[in-house]
Each structure stands twice: as C-alpha cells, then as structure tokens.
Amino acid sequence: MTDTAPRPAVMSDESPTTDVRRIGPAFRTSHPLASGPVVQPAPTVDGFVETFLGELNYGQGTLLSQSTVNDQYLALARTVRRYLMADWLETGTRRRQTQQKTVGYLSAEYLLGRQLGNNLLATNLQDIAQVAMERCGIDIATLRAQEVEPGLGNGGLGRLAACFVDSLATMDVPCIGYGIRYEYGIFRQTFEADRQVEVPDSWLSLGNPWEFPHPERQVLVSFGGSTETTTDADGRERCTWTPDWQVIGMPYHYMVPGHRNGVVNTLRLWSARATQAFDLQIFNSGDYAQAVRAQTTAENISKVLYPEDSTPQGKELRLQQQYFFVACSLHDFIDNTLPADFDLRRLHQRIIFQLNDTHPVIAIPELMRILVDRKGFAWDEAWEITQKCFAYTCHTLLPEALEVWSAELLGRLLPRHLEIIYRINEEFLEEVREAHPGDEMLVRRMSIIAEHPERAVRMAYLATVAASKVNGVAELHSQLLRDKVLPDFSRLWPEKFTNVTNGVTPRRFVRLANRRLSDLLTETIGDGWVTDLDRLRELEPYADDAGFREQFRAVKQANKERLTTLLRVRDGLELPPEAMLDVMVKRLHEYKRQTLKLLHIVSLYDDVVSGRVPAEQVTPRTFVFGAKAAPGYHLAKEIIFLINAVADVVNADPAVAGRLSVAFPANYNVTLAEKLIPAADLSEQISLAGKEASGTGNMKFALNGALTIGTDDGANVEIRRLVGDEHFFLFGMTEPEVEELTARGYTPSAVYESDPQLRSTIDLLASGHFTGGDRQAVAPVVDNLLHQDSFMVLADFRAYLDAQARVDAAYADPDAWSRSAILNVARSGYFSSDRSMRDYLERIWHA
Numbered sequence: 001m002t003d004t005a006p007r008p009a010v011m012s013d014e015s016p017t018t019d020v021r022r023i024g025p026a027f028r029t030s031h032p033l034a035s036g037p038v039v040q041p042a043p044t045v046d047g048f049v050e051t052f053l054g055e056l057n058y059g060q061g062t063l064l065s066q067s068t069v070n071d072q073y074l075a076l077a078r079t080v081r082r083y084l085m086a087d088w089l090e091t092g093t094r095r096r097q098t099q100q101k102t103v104g105y106l107s108a109e110y111l112l113g114r115q116l117g118n119n120l121l122a123t124n125l126q127d128i129a130q131v132a133m134e135r136c137g138i139d140i141a142t143l144r145a146q147e148v149e150p151g152l153g154n155g156g157l158g159r160l161a162a163c164f165v166d167s168l169a170t171m172d173v174p175c176i177g178y179g180i181r182y183e184y185g186i187f188r189q190t191f192e193a194d195r196q197v198e199v200p201d202s203w204l205s206l207g208n209p210w211e212f213p214h215p216e217r218q219v220l221v222s223f224g225g226s227t228e229t230t231t232d233a234d235g236r237e238r239c240t241w242t243p244d245w246q247v248i249g250m251p252y253h254y255m256v257p258g259h260r261n262g263v264v265n266t267l268r269l270w271s272a273r274a275t276q277a278f279d280l281q282i283f284n285s286g287d288y289a290q291a292v293r294a295q296t297t298a299e300n301i302s303k304v305l306y307p308e309d310s311t312p313q314g315k316e317l318r319l320q321q322q323y324f325f326v327a328c329s330l331h332d333f334i335d336n337t338l339p340a341d342f343d344l345r346r347l348h349q350r351i352i353f354q355l356n357d358t359h360p361v362i363a364i365p366e367l368m369r370i371l372v373d374r375k376g377f378a379w380d381e382a383w384e385i386t387q388k389c390f391a392y393t394c395h396t397l398l399p400e401a402l403e404v405w406s407a408e409l410l411g412r413l414l415p416r417h418l419e420i421i422y423r424i425n426e427e428f429l430e431e432v433r434e435a436h437p438g439d440e441m442l443v444r445r446m447s448i449i450a451e452h453p454e455r456a457v458r459m460a461y462l463a464t465v466a467a468s469k470v471n472g473v474a475e476l477h478s479q480l481l482r483d484k485v486l487p488d489f490s491r492l493w494p495e496k497f498t499n500v501t502n503g504v505t506p507r508r509f510v511r512l513a514n515r516r517l518s519d520l521l522t523e524t525i526g527d528g529w530v531t532d533l534d535r536l537r538e539l540e541p542y543a544d545d546a547g548f549r550e551q552f553r554a555v556k557q558a559n560k561e562r563l564t565t566l567l568r569v570r571d572g573l574e575l576p577p578e579a580m581l582d583v584m585v586k587r588l589h590e591y592k593r594q595t596l597k598l599l600h601i602v603s604l605y606d607d608v609v610s611g612r613v614p615a616e617q618v619t620p621r622t623f624v625f626g627a628k629a630a631p632g633y634h635l636a637k638e639i640i641f642l643i644n645a646v647a648d649v650v651n652a653d654p655a656v657a658g659r660l661s662v663a664f665p666a667n668y669n670v671t672l673a674e675k676l677i678p679a680a681d682l683s684e685q686i687s688l689a690g691k692e693a694s695g696t697g698n699m700k701f702a703l704n705g706a707l708t709i710g711t712d713d714g715a716n717v718e719i720r721r722l723v724g725d726e727h728f729f730l731f732g733m734t735e736p737e738v739e740e741l742t743a744r745g746y747t748p749s750a751v752y753e754s755d756p757q758l759r760s761t762i763d764l765l766a767s768g769h770f771t772g773g774d775r776q777a778v779a780p781v782v783d784n785l786l787h788q789d790s791f792m793v794l795a796d797f798r799a800y801l802d803a804q805a806r807v808d809a810a811y812a813d814p815d816a817w818s819r820s821a822i823l824n825v826a827r828s829g830y831f832s833s834d835r836s837m838r839d840y841l842e843r844i845w846h847a
C-alpha cells in the first residue's frame with residue numbers, strides 16, 4: 001500500500017466483536033439434547049434420499065424436477081456434511097475436555113482438491129450415495145464434476161499441508177490447520193496459440209457448501225503506526241504499539257474427517273473484512289469514494305493467492321497476508337481456544353506451532369509481542385516459552401527462494417515486530433560471540449539481519465533461531481540443509497536439526513483416485529492398507545503370480561482408457577490407449593528440467609524423420625505434461641510454448657503416427673492428478689541433483705504402480721533404496737558431481753559440440769521446424785540452453801537418453817515390467833503421510 005492509499009480506520013477496542021453476541025450458551029437448559037448432537041440415524045439409501053431432497057427443497061429452495069446440476073451438487077454436499085457434523089461436534093467436545101497438546105499447523109497454502117469424493121469416502125457413504133442418486137435419476141459422477149476444487153496453494157508445499165491434516169485426523173491427533181481463505185486460488189491455466197494465459201480462479205462463485213463462517217470468532221489485526229516505550233511504576237519498560245489501520249479476520253471452518261474413525265478435525269481459514277469503524281467512517285465521510293477504497297484495501301488482503309512458488313517478490317501485500325493469518329491464528333488459539341485462566345507458562349504443553357516454510361515466521365515476534373506487551377511477561381521468560389512453541393520446516397534448497405523482508409517495509413508495516421526481531425538478533429549474536437569469541441565474520445554470516453544490498457530480515461534464520469526443531473523434507477534435503485543452507489547453525493546446534501521425509505495420503509491418492517487398484521489390493525491383502533500402508537508389503541509375493549500380474553495390468557489398462565476418454569472430452573486430444581504413458585506433472589521450473597524431457601521427445605522424433613531409426617522400432621509412447629508457470633516467469637512460459645509447439649507438430653506428423661504423441665492438458669491441478677497418476681506407466685522425476693527438496697508426486701506415482709526414471713535427488717533417493725535399484729531407472733550426475741562440475745566451470749556449448757545426437761536435436765528445435773519456420777520463437781529456450789543452462793540439462797542429456805533406452809527395453813517385457821510395477825506398490829508404503837506424521841510426533845511435536 002502506498003502512503004496515499006486510504007486505510008481502514010482503527011477501532012478503539014481490541015476486540016472487534018463487542019457488538020456481536022459473544023460465544024457461549026445463550027441460555028441454560030436441562031434439555032437432554034443441549035450438550036450433545038442430535039443422533040443421526042444409521043445411513044440408509046432411503047434416509048439419504050430423504051435428506052438430499054430435504055436439502056434440495058428447503059436448503060436450495062427448488063424442486064428436483066426444476067433443479068440444476070449445481071443445485072443438486074450443493075444439496076448432495078450438504079447431505080454428506082450432515083453425516084459428518086455429529087462427529088465434528090463430538091471431536092470438538094472431546095478435544096476441549098481432554099486438553100491434549102494440539103498441533104497448530106501454520107501454512108499459507110492448502111491445496112485441498114475436491115471435497116465431495118473425499119468426504120463420501122471418509123464417511124463410507126460412497127455406495128449409499130450412488131444408489132440414492134440413481135433413485136433420483138441423477139448420475140453422481142456429473143455432480144462430482146460440478147465441484148470446483150479449492151486451489152488454495154501453488155504445488156508441493158500446499159498439497160503436503162492437505163495430506164498432513166488428513167493423516168492427523170485419521171490418526172486422531174488434535175490438529176488445527178490455520179491458513180488463508182483466498183477468494184481467488186491458483187489461476188486457471190488456458191492456452192492461446194500455445195501460450196499460457198491465466199484466468200482468475202473464482203472458485204467460490206457457485207457457492208461453497210464445505211465452509212462455515214464464524215463471525216463470533218472474528219479477530220482484529222493491526223498494521224502500521226508507531227511504538228512508544230515507557231517505564232511503568234515498577235520500573236519496567238513497557239512498549240505500546242499505536243497502529244494506524246486495522247482489519248477484521250473472519251474465520252471459515254472446514255471439516256477435516258479422519259478415515260472412518262469418527263474424528264473430524266478443523267481447518268480454520270481466515271478471510272479479511274473491513275472493520276465496523278470503517279463502516280461508520282463511510283457513513284460520516286464526505287469523501288465516500290475514498291472511504292470505499294479503504295474497505296477495498298482491507299479486503300484485498302485475502303483476495304488472491306500469489307502464484308509464485310520460488311522467487312519471493314518482497315511484495316507488501318504478501319507480507320500483509322502472512323501477518324494477517326498468523327496474528328488471527330495466534331489470537332484464536334490463545335484467547336479463544338485456551339481456557340480464560342490458562343497459565344501461559346505452560347503454553348507449550350497445549351500447542352506446537354509448525355511453520356510450513358518461512359511464510360508464517362512472523363508468528364515468532366507476534367507471540368513475543370503477545371507475551372511481553374499484552375500479557376506482561378519478562379522478555380527472557382517470554383523467549384523461553386516462544387522457543388518451545390515453534391518448529392520450522394524448510395521446503396527448498398534454492399537460495400533465491402529463501403524469504404527476506406526489507407527492514408524498511410517490515411518496520412513500516414509492523415514496527416513493533418521489527419523491534420522485537422532486532423532484540424532477538426542482538427541476544428542471539430551475543431550467544432554466538434560467547435561460543436566463538438573474536439569471530440566477527442561468523443557473527444555477520446549468522447545475523448538474522450542482512451546488511452546488503454539493503455538491511456533486511458532473513459526469515460529462515462529467524463525461524464532457525466527461535467524453533468525447537470528445524471527439519472528438511474527428505475534425507476538428502478535435510479543433509480544439504482545442514483551442510484549448505486544453514487551450516488553455521490547446524491554446527492552451533494546440531495541436535496536442533498532433523499529430517500522428516502514427506503508422505504502422501506493413501507486415502508486420496510490411492511483409494512479415491514485409483515478405485516480399481518484399491519479393489520484389487522483389498523481383494524488380495526484385505527483393506528487394512530488404507531490406514532496402515534506398510535501392509536502393502538504383503539503384496540510382494542504376488543509379483544511372481546502370473547494371474548495377479550494379469551489383473552494388475554488390466555487395472556492399469558482400464559485407467560489408461562479412462563484417461564484417454566477424459567482427455568478426448570476435456571482437451572480434444574486423440575491418444576492411443578495402448579501406448580506407454582510417460583508422465584511429467586509438476587510446476588514448470590528450470591530446475592525440474594521439463595526441457596530435458598522435451599529434448600528426449602525431439603530426439604526420438606528426429607531419429608525417425610531423419611530416417612536413422614525406422615518408426616516400427618520406436619516403442620509407442622504418449623508423453624503427458626502438466627505444468628503451470630508463475631505468470632511473471634518468462635522463461636518458464638517460453639518452455640510451455642515450446643512443449644505445445646512440439647506437441648502440435650509431432651501429433652500431426654504421419655511419420656510417427658501411432659508411435660509418438662504428446663499431450664499437454666491445460667490447468668494441471670489436484671483433480672487432474674487424480675486421473676493422470678493412476679494411468680501412468682513411467683514417472684518422470686528428473687530435476688538436477690540437489691535442487692528438488694523432496695517431491696511428492698514421485699511417491700504418488702510409485703504407489704500407483706508407475707516406474708520412475710529419476711535423478712539422485714530429493715525423495716527419489718529413498719524411493720530407489722526401498723523399491724530396489726533394478727526397479728528404478730536412475731540416471732544423471734549426483735549432487736557432489738554437480739558441485740564439482742560447477743567448480744570446474746560448466747560450458748553447455750561444449751557438450752553440444754561433442755554429442756552429435758544432442759546437436760542434431762537442438763538444431764532441429766532451433767531450425768524453427770516446430771514453429772512454422774519461426775526461429776525467433778524458439779530462441780529464448782535454445783539460447784538459454786546453449787549459453788547458460790543453469791540446471792545442466794545438456795550435461796545430463798546423454799545419461800537420460802541411455803536410461804530411456806533401458807526403459808524401452810524393460811517395457812518390451814510386459815511380465816517383467818508388471819513385476820517391477822507391483823514391487824513399486826508393495827515397497828512404497830513408507831511414503832504414507834501417516835508415517836510422516838508419526839515421525840513429526842516422535843521427533844518434533846512430542847504430542
């Protein structure tokens with residue numbers, strides 16, 4: 001916000017709810033139903049139909065015969081949520097009574113995916129709902145397709161948060177997920193002339209049956225202004241912050257059901273509103289337009305998810321978002337969740353705030369502010385409490401992805417927090433000096449405050465200093481975090497650092513996404529695997545059973561056919577359902593190396609059109625890409641353009657018809673992932689070693705019986721170790737080899753000159769063959785590869801092609817391939833997010 005932008009007014013009272021009837025029973029009664037939910041009858045088809053029609057008539061205000069698909073979807077959703085409500089109320093009551101330690105998961109992103117299917121699965125209502133809808137003459141699949149997924153995240157980090165809250169509910173661990181209810185989630189991607197065009201994601205426009213606004217729990221959040229330090233009667237320094245504008249945080253609650261265990265936890269997402277003081281201001285203001293703009297300023301805070309997932313832009317609105325949701329969440333837990341007389345010295349016995357990357361790290365000075373300025377704690381005691389209440393997860397290794405906020409901006413928006421950060425830093429640096437007297441270089445390196453190019457706060461350092469534990473998200477990543485990103489800190493506090501390898505929920509990504517495989521698994525080893533994924537091990541002997549392999553192949557084939565049908569209808573793509581399905585889906589980023597995949601495709605195509613390889617010798621493959629680029633990431637958008645351009649030409653060229661096809665369905669999201677992953681034969685995990693922190697798509701593919709071609713990076717390392725070398729196609733430089741090449745000096749043009757096949761491939765691309773002769777159109781990508789290639793695509797090209805040749809050879813033996821695929825499933829149980837949660841509980845939360 002600029003200085004002249006109108007600001008929402010400050011209210012005189014700390015609580016925004018003074019004129020709202022406060023929480024708590026409005027009356028006392030001995031009615032037996034007052035303190036427990038009205039008992040729901042056991043679900044039956046008749047009961048379901050009746051509730052559904054009731055919701056349609058009395059909730060939606062329409063008749064079945066008049067209703068639209070959206071009416072029916074909303075009524076069905078509200079019917080399902082009724083079956084969850086008693087468990088939700090009961091879980092809440094139980095949590096209040098037992099007062100167990102709660103996990104406060106602080107995440108700016110939750111990439112939830114569609115809710116209806118998941119909630120039907122959790123409640124075991126899938127079959128009843130299907131029959132009930134049939135009785136009403138409705139195809140339930142049409143209603144499912146009506147749901148717009150809540151895309152409140154960018155990619156891996158947001159999806160991980162969604163998997164974690166699912167697992168915690170399934171394990172009956174008390175957890176509140178705190179985040180932001182963005183009015184617009186991740187943009188919808190469309191292609192125009194092969195280029196990405198972003199469309200706003202107005203996911204709320206047709207109504208959202210899964211959320212519950214709680215105006216009685218709203219919270220006031222302050223920004224700006226100045227601070228003043230005075231000395232009170234006892235000689236103690238006291239700081240007062242006089243903000244100059246405020247907004248209201250309105251919580252929306254979402255159900256997070258456990259898998260058929262009667263538990264429903266809560267996800268609490270905050271939405272920004274203008275204050276009532278502001279409404280008065282409008283009313284009294286001569287300048288109505290200016291006053292309305294102030295309202296817009298307030299409500300902008302939760303308007304839109306930032307679509308960048310690697311390069312922080314230092315945007316003021318983003319810092320406002322971060323402080324907004326964190327301030328709401330801390331206030332909510334401390335003042336509205338704990339009992340009024342709670343002794344905050346015991347705070348760590350009731351909560352552990354897990355910081356999902358640096359985005360919520362401003363919570364650290366916020367808790368200090370609450371304890372010192374509002375609750376009257378001495379600094380040292382407040383710091384002791386604070387250190388016990390936070391743990392920090394780092395999700396990256398890219399230096400440019402580490403958030404740094406300029407002191408100028410932080411001080412302008414949150415003056416008191418900046419003071420607190422300075423004091424934390426001073427005391428921390430004293431500790432460093434004591435441990436390493438005379439080493440001022442070390443002090444400067446470790447300072448939370450950077451001085452160049454401008455004075456700024458390093459959020460990862462602040463998190464590391466304050467947190468009880470710091471973890472990476474895969475073994476290799478945690479090691480590199482200790483050795484490369486935070487080496488001074490890991491020497492100072494070796495015991496602070498730990499690893500928790502990521503995981504994915506088997507409920508959504510196997511049971512829901514791959515019903516056919518799930519049924520086969522359950523027929524073979526029982527259904528215990530859904531909540532105890534290690535039991536997939538029991539499948540191992542069946543890898544040698546020809547009959548089972550046959551059934552397993554039939555599942556994969558049926559999934560492929562479902563996908564080809566979907567892509568025909570959704571994207572107008574004609575794909576052969578028999579070909580090997582080779583899939584690369586993830587955000588578009590140079591380090592992930594979609595261009596390496598593209599060079600492979602072009603080289604295969606080049607082999608055929610140049611006559612070097614007869615088309616009949618090419619293994620039929622369908623290459624599928626799914627990827628969004630950050631709107632401001634120009635090179636990533638050029639890569640998208642090039643993939644589409646290559647796809648157009650390859651798909652239309654009769655020389656490779658029936659052999660090579662390329663599909664790039666627009667708008668890859670959780671919903672599409674659930675269709676793509678179960679159909680895949682080959683999973684592409686080809687980042688430059690040392691760059692992908694973990695990856696979680698890699699786990700989803702392995703669990704769905706795809707084989708991986710991958711580098712020694714992130715969780716690939718652990719996947720390969722578990723499934724076995726012979727069932728994983730490893731290629732490329734290792735992280736130390738990358739380091740060594742960097743040190744020696746890497747010259748991509750020399751690699752180009754020395755490998756004739758690479759030269760031919762790049763020359764074909766550069767010739768304009770795929771862009772109607774337009775060489776300019778391919779220049780950004782080609783020039784970058786030849787003259788920069790920051791992620792060493794050319795250096796790994798040869799190894800990648802060799803590994804792909806091994807893939808072709810293996811695929812030629814369907815029995816051996818299926819055996820490997822089955823062993824991938826059987827040996828990937830470790831990658832359940834339930835296991836990740838057990839590791840967090842044991843190593844970090846002690847909850």
Ligand code: 26V
Nearest residue numbers: 156157308309311312395473692693694695696
């Ligand atoms: C970072 C930033 C940087 C500032 C600008 C906005 C923004 C938004 C999101 C992020 C998160 C990037 C980090 C991330 O998503 N990391 C991914 O986390 C996955 C879950 O741990 C992991 O599997 C992926 O390897 C890692 O790239």
